[in-house]
Amino acid sequence: MVIQQVSVFAQNKKGAVADILRxxxxxxxxxxxFSIADTEEYGFLHLLVDDTIKAERALVDNGKAAHITDVLRITLEHIPGAFYKELKKLSDAGINVEYAYGYVGEAGxxxxxxxxxxxxxxxxxLDV
Amino acid sequence: MYHYYNKDVECMPPEQLRQLQSERLKSVAERNYANVPFYKKKFDELGLSPADITGIDDVKKLPFTNKTDLRDNYPYGLFAVPMSDVVRIHASSGTTGKQTVVGYTRRDLDIWGEVMARTLGAGGVTKNDIGHISYGYGLFTGGLGGNIGSETIGCATIPASVGNTKRQITIMQDFKPTFILCTPSYALTLAEYIEDNGIAPESLSLKYGFFGAEPWTDAMKREIEAKLRLKAFDIYGLSEIIGPGVAYECEAHEGLHVAEDHFFIEIIDPDTGVEVEDGQYGEVVFTCLTKEALPLLRYRTHDISKKISAPCPCGRTSTRITKFAGRTDDMLIIRGVNVFPSQVEAVLLELGGLAPYYQLVVEREGSLDKLTVLVELTPKTVSGSGIKDLQRLQRTIAESIKSMLGLAVKVELVDPKAIERFEGKAVRVVDKRDKAFRAR
Structure with a gap:
């Protein structure tokens, strides 16, 4: 299913991530x-939060370049190869994945x- | 098909124009020497007599006038006529120090009307048009300058002045003006207002817009034209010379024509005061050939532009200059290259979505100058972006700046509002080099 995450730009300097979390x-x-994608100079924090809109507003109001992005959430069997099986469907369909991460939610x-x-x-x- | 207000003069054969300029220069040199103690003193110091001015080429013999000269002779010290002949006063606030005060005789106002009529006429305005003047009325020359041009052509003229955007739009819908004069940023405000309020641009009758008094880019021009459904024209002027109407764009949109029978233009090297070769950037200098109250000689505008030598397809014969590239006050010399912060600003605005907040940081590393451009991101910039998009953006900015300046730069993307502000304006330049290396 399509869910929303908050992405926020962070300069690569001391305290930048802590500032966002504050x-x-x-x-x-x-x-x-949350996950971080970064280069030598800057990065993006991608966050899944309980209130996306409120989180984006708080970040923007505090001078951060933040925005809401649609991402796909795929429920996986908790076994080896489960994520691979899904990603392969995407690559077979010629779809390029910009970035991906995985996590284990509540109730495992x-x-x-x-x-x-x-x-x-x-x-x-993915539905195929 | 090009339009003119005064085709005979605007397309005058070049030799005839030079003849006219020569006669007028002789007269204005005499008038200043006889009536303005400041100029008499300057002439005498140079060992120059008004009789030495025999033709337009002798303009180079004349002393320069600086903005500080106007301030030092505040308020009326440089006026060349008695106050009884002055019918209008304008003043520019100036970001630093005292106001700059300028005066007009009745004939000066006629000249102003004439050059502003040419400005509007070059866009196609005729007496059948209705003018909406959204420059500020008051000491600032924008409002009354637009007003006098519009009335000189014979247009019904609406002195709307600035502000109260809702009321301005109502006036435009009800009174049906066909052209507007305002700052480009106010034009964008109007455009955004009608967009946000679901007002169809067709419900306005605007055909032409004349925008100036602040720097703007081609991207802004395209946006204004698309959203207000009009043809946009660039206008240039400064109160010390007359106000708006000093130079104007024609329908070829290839630079600005100087009203050169009234204002003689030179482009000089700001450091040496020597005229640059045609096609080179330099500081724009004007000599008022016809004005009576304040006929300044070789007034240094600190604006940067260059002459375009190719004839304009419109047939006007006066000197054409490019859109203004910046101010000499802001000029940096980096690895021997003249750099104006406004050039970087233009690149950022052209790329779209970027805040007009940037900072140039110049450092000396070993024997080389190093230029870093800090660029603020906005939530809009990063919308839908991943790290790759940002890297692409960073590269595009660096490449665009390099192609404009001919200098390799390092681009750093920073948080919104990360750049230091001073009285609301971003601090544009931080020069960390030793004074010796800033060499002018």
Missing amino acids: ILTEADIQILF VAYGIVNVNDTGEAERA
């Missing part, structure tokens, strides 16, 4: 999962998160 804490946002359910250009197309490929 803003979210002060806005009383619960973080379900495993999820794969993928960011693609066209979530609709990817959903159709």
Whole structure:
């Protein structure tokens, strides 16, 4: 299914990630999962939170370049190769994955998160 | 098919124009020497007599006038006529120090009307048009300058002035003006207002817009044209010379024509004061040939532009200059290359989505100058982006700046509002080099 994550730009400098987490804490946002994609100079934090809109607003209001992105959440069997099986469907359909991460949610359910250009197309490929 | 307000003068054979300029220069040199103690002193110091001015080429013999000269002679010290002949005063606030005060005789106002009429006429305005003037009325020359041009052509003229956007739009819908004068940023405000309020641009009758008084880019021009459904024209002027109307764009949109029978233009090297070769960037200098109240000689504008030598397809014979490239005050010399922060700003605005907040950091590493451009991101910039998009953006900015300046730069993307502000404006330049290396 399509869910929303908050992505926020972070300069690669001391305290940048802590600053973002402080803003979210002060806005009383619960973080379900986060990942960092980075280069030498800057990075993006991708966050799954309990209130996406509120989180984005809090970050923007505090001077961060944040935005909401649609990503695909795939429920996975918690066994080896489960994520591979799903990603292969995407590559077979010629869909390029921009980035992906996985996490285990409450009650031990495993999820794969993928960011693609066209979530609709990817959903159709996964349903096959 | 090109349009003109005064075709005979605007397309005058070049030799005839030079003849006219020569006669006028002689007269204005005499008038200043006889009536303005400041100029008399300057002439005497140079060992120059008004009789030495025999033709337009002798303009080079004349002393320069600086903005500080106007301030030092505040408020009326440079006026060349008695106050009884002055019918209008304008003043520019100036970002630093005292106001700059300028005066007009009745004839000066006629000249202003004439050059502003040419400006509007070059866009196609005729007396059948209705003008909406959204420049500020008051000491600023924009409002009354637009007003006098519109009335000189014979247009019904609406002195709307600035502000109260909702009311401005109502006036446009009800009074049906066909052209507008305002700053480009206000044009965008109007465009955004009608967009946000679901007002169809067709419900306005605007055909032409004349925008100036602040720097703007081709991207802004395209946006204004698309959203307000009009043809946009660039206009240039400064109160010290007359106000708007000093130079204007024609329908060829290939630079601005100087009203050169009234304002003689030179482009000089700001450091040496020597005229640059045609086609080279330099500081724009104007000599008022016809004005009475404040006929400044070789006034240094600190604006940067260059002459276009090819004839314009419109047939106007006066000197054509490119859109203004910046201010000499802001000029940096990096690895021997002249750099204006506004050039970088233009690149960022052209790329779209980027905030106009940037900072140039110049450092000396070993024997080389190093230029880093900090660029603020906005939530809009990063919308839908991944790290790869940002890297692409960073490369595009660096390549665009390099192709404009001929200098390799390092681009750093930073958080929104990360760049230091001073009184609301971003600090554009941080020069960390020793003074010796900033060499002018």
